[in-house]
Amino acid sequence: MDATVQQRLAAISEPNRFRIVELLKEGPQPVGGIVDALGMAQPQVSRHLRLLAEAGVVEATKRAQQRIYQLHPDAMHVISDWVQGFASLWAERMDRLGSFLDDHAPESNQ
Template structure:
């Protein structure tokens, strides 16, 4: 059941991040926490739009906010990003294994060509 829960989290997070403006917000926050005003300026969107995107990212667990005086500072939620990274890494292993098999196949093919005088 745990694996299914993680898969649902990953799917929900990828769905939320796939929207271009939310993707840009995630890109901005990978360099560190930012107040909403900086995100608004960087995206060139209105504050209500940015706040709506940030709310959806927060609901999916991608970002979290802390309040400093009158500002909300947003940052990426480390556990959410770790889950996404682990999910992607699973595919990297798959591709690595396939590339290793392809390399072995090509090496075997070269050996046969060398033995046949090609």
């Protein structure tokens, strides 16, 4: 597995960081807005944001005295591409299951 995929999956797998990503899906947020939305202490939120930023999931811009966080534009593409790599595997397995069910379907008594 690509190190970037692994790092990003590890970062968003923690429940609070997952909640932050879900919140930022709606658009950029200042740290204070994230604190209010999640009901967590500011140091906890800042720590989670730092870990998400290190993994390349979020990025911050400074506006006056605030840091505004948003999802990194390509953050989820790496994960999405990795997951899509399994699509052909599952399609093949579903086709085999369909063939098996067709071959073993009970005869209809009409």
